[in-house]
Amino acid sequence: MVSLSPTVRIWLARSRSICENRSTVWRPWSATGSRAIRSGDIFVFRNRAADRIKLLIWEEDGYAIWYKRLEAGTFRFPPSPEAQPRVEVRAADLVMLLEGIDLSSVKRGKRYHRPVPRATV
Template sequence: MLSLSSSHSYYLYAAAVDMRKSFDGLCGLIRNQTDKNPASGEVFVFLNRSRTLLKLLHWEHGGFVLYYKRLEQGTFTPPLLPGAGNRIRWPELVLMIEGIQVERSIQKLRYGP
């Protein structure tokens, strides 16, 4: 069941990934290359070198879910990640998956606890 939404935390893996990796291989990358737990409920986003393949790894109740998208034409353009960390927001992920590139945007300040 597709259950991704803006309530999750999303992390873009910085390096290009061999897309032959499945659940265990991607979990190994997360454990060994970041300080995160793959079963934490966060969503991890992976791109291949040519940026035509995208995988999202997510832990749901009872097991891992792997979402996979292959582009027949064009490439995914990852968002610019300001500052430290590879956390991306839900709107940035949706724009990247849909192939929408914003040339200039301004994020208005919003209250956040």
């Protein structure tokens, strides 16, 4: 599994076709520039059938891909406005997503979350 530090940013892509065509991988992040793509953030993609998921991570010397294919069921991304090409989630949300938990039905108690300074590249 991927190690998740508190400072890592995790982005879910709304477009499902990105998982199948790597030439379109960067479209949701093209507005942020190539520095953001190589920042160490985790980019999460799923296919149209939502039974496969890819995590794309920049390491020191290149990209690493983590891939999971479900034998049954689907990955359920949280709802977000249609205009947003991507949505940021926390590490706990990613773990729940990979375990098959529907994030839209998760009920969270009130908690304090200290702002985490984001690493800049």
